[in-house]
Amino acid sequence: xxxxxxxxxxxxxxxxxxxxxxxxxxxxxxxxxxxxxxxxxxxxxxxxxxxxxxxxxxxxxxxxxxxxxxxxxxxxxxxxxxxxxxxxxxxxxxxxxxxxxxxxxxxxxxxxxxxxxxxxxxxxxxxxxxxxxxxxxxxxxxxxxxxxxxxxxxxxxxxxxxxxxxxxxxxxxxxxxxxxxxxxxxxxxxxxxxxxxxxxxxxxxxxxxxxxxxxxxxxxxxxxxxxxxxxxxxxxxxxxxxxxxxxxxxxxxxxxxxxxxxxxxxxxxxxxxxxxxxxxxxxxxxxxxxxxxxxxxxxxxxxxxxxxxxxxxxxxxxxxxxxxxxxxxxxxxxxxx
Ligand SMILES: Nc1ncnc2c1ncn2[C@@H]1O[C@H](COP(=O)(O)OP(=O)(O)OP(=O)(O)O)[C@@H](O)[C@H]1O
Ligand SMILES: [Mg+2]
Numbered sequence: 001x002x003x004x005x006x007x008x009x010x011x012x013x014x015x016x017x018x019x020x021x022x023x024x025x026x027x028x029x030x031x032x033x034x035x036x037x038x039x040x041x042x043x044x045x046x047x048x049x050x051x052x053x054x055x056x057x058x059x060x061x062x063x064x065x066x067x068x069x070x071x072x073x074x075x076x077x078x079x080x081x082x083x084x085x086x087x088x089x090x091x092x093x094x095x096x097x098x099x100x101x102x103x104x105x106x107x108x109x110x111x112x113x114x115x116x117x118x119x120x121x122x123x124x125x126x127x128x129x130x131x132x133x134x135x136x137x138x139x140x141x142x143x144x145x146x147x148x149x150x151x152x153x154x155x156x157x158x159x160x161x162x163x164x165x166x167x168x169x170x171x172x173x174x175x176x177x178x179x180x181x182x183x184x185x186x187x188x189x190x191x192x193x194x195x196x197x198x199x200x201x202x203x204x205x206x207x208x209x210x211x212x213x214x215x216x217x218x219x220x221x222x223x224x225x226x227x228x229x230x231x232x233x234x235x236x237x238x239x240x241x242x243x244x245x246x247x248x249x250x251x252x253x254x255x256x257x258x259x260x261x262x263x264x265x266x267x268x269x270x271x272x273x274x275x276x277x278x279x280x281x282x283x284x285x286x287x288x289x290x291x292x293x294x295x296x297x298x299x300x301x302x303x304x305x306x307x308x309x310x311x312x313x314x315x316x317x318x319x320x321x322x323x324x325x326x327x328x329x330x331x332x333x334x335x336x337x
Contacts (some may be wrong), residue, residue: 007034007075008212009058009097009180014072014082016057018283019065025283027053029236031072032310035180040206040213042227042244044220044259046280049233051216055182059093095125098173100183104165108157114168115141115153118175125176140171145201163194167201174205181206182214187222199225221263224248229316232256235281235291238310242317252319254296290322302328 016028031054035041043051056062058074059081074081076097079088093099101107109117115137122133134153141149144167157165166186173181183202187195203226206213217223223230223244230247232240232255240253251257258276278295281287287294293303302322310320322328 006037008037009035010073010075011054011058012073012075014054014057014074015070016053016062016072017068017070019068020284022284024068026286027236027283028057028072031233031236031238033231033238033241035212035214037179037212038210039229040203040215040227042223042230043214043216043233044218044223044230045233046218046259046276048280048282050236051218051233052184053236054233055099055184055214055216058182059097060089061093061099094121094178095176096178097180097182098176098178100166100169100173100181100186102185102188104162104169104189105157107169108165110157113154113156114160115155118168118172121172121175136175137171140175141168143205144168144171144174145197146171161194162190163198166190166194166198170198170201170205174209177209178211180212180214182216184216185218186215188217195222202226219263220248220259232259235286236283237291237320238318239292239320240318242314246314246317252313252317252324253292253321254298254323255292258295290320298323300328 010033012032014028014031015026017024017026027050031050033041043054045051053062057067057069060069069082072082076092081089081092108114115134118137118140119130119133122128122136123130128136138149138153141152146152146164146167157168160168169186186202187198190198199222202213202215215223215226227244230241230244231238232247232253234255240247240251240256247256248260251260262275276295281291289305290296290303290308293299296303300322308320308322308325310318311325312318313324
């Protein structure tokens with residue numbers, strides 16, 4: 001799939017704080033990225049790195065307070081979603097930009113049949129009549145691989161397996177033909193074989209429909225299956241971005257290099273992958289300088305003192321690391337670091 005030169009969605013310098021009892025904690029610290037038409041973009045990082053918060057804040061889905069949308073812009077079809085009114089945001093949410101979450105069961109309404117739930121979102125967002133919407137729901141169920149779609153229509157969520165519930169969520173997300181689908185760890189709660197099927201399905205649908213996909217996972221292996229480009233997040237910032245093949249074959253940031261080592265390998269004994277030593281810092285206790293420095297094997301003096309910038313290394317790759325910033329050598333020479 002070729003990507004157009006104009007992004008369909010652009011996040012610019014997103015900053016988000018959470019107000020807590022003990023004060024205010026910075027959870028997004030200047031996140032910027034573009035999503036191009038028809039591309040699949042992965043966001044990877046350990047638990048707590050800010051993947052979910054990034055995606056929810058694009059559409060201001062986090063209640064404020066406690067979320068405090070500090071700074072930043074989100075451009076989508078000439079609108080800045082950070083400054084758009086509720087009515088404009090409602091039109092975009094679920095219509096032009098749709099979400100698929102990890103826990104299908106908690107996102108589905110237990111007292112409505114699965115058919116009626118998907119039909120409802122069609123009735124809200126499109127001008128279809130009820131019979132048209134019902135026929136469309138059956139088509140969608142077939143498309144996402146729900147067997148006996150006609151009969152399943154009248155079933156309730158608890159009558160379905162986890163894998164089928166997730167397929168209903170995908171049907172619901174696709175119902176209004178969104179331009180962008182954001183899937184947040186959509187397979188984490190499922191068995192491995194079902195995970196593979198869901199990943200395959202999303203990949204197929206994304207390619208057939210030419211939609212743009214943001215796929216969040218802490219598993220770089222899954223990201224590699226589905227995504228053309230990857231953002232690596234650490235402590236509320238993007239620390240590396242680039243085409244999936246470059247990230248895998250030539251990771252530049254020591255954090256990305258460590259993440260790659262955590263992918264369980266098929267050719268090694270079970271359980272032999274190494275987790276990254278140490279823990280991701282909490283937003284209240286971010287280390288000074290580079291937030292990764294206490295866990296970094298390549299740490300230098302400057303890393304403890306100054307925050308690195310996200311620098312372009314090649315036309316498509318960016319890295320936030322002093323090892324890749326030529327200005328650090330100049331600072332060494334002038335004795336500033
Ligand atoms: N409602 C909230 N109030 C305060 N802090 C929050 C809230 N929601 C998230 N956070 C904090 O924001 C940071 C980023 O969380 P986020 O859920 O985006 O991480 P994640 O990368 O999606 O992790 P996971 O892989 O576990 O889903 C974490 O430190 C988290 O504790
Ligand atoms: Mg998350």
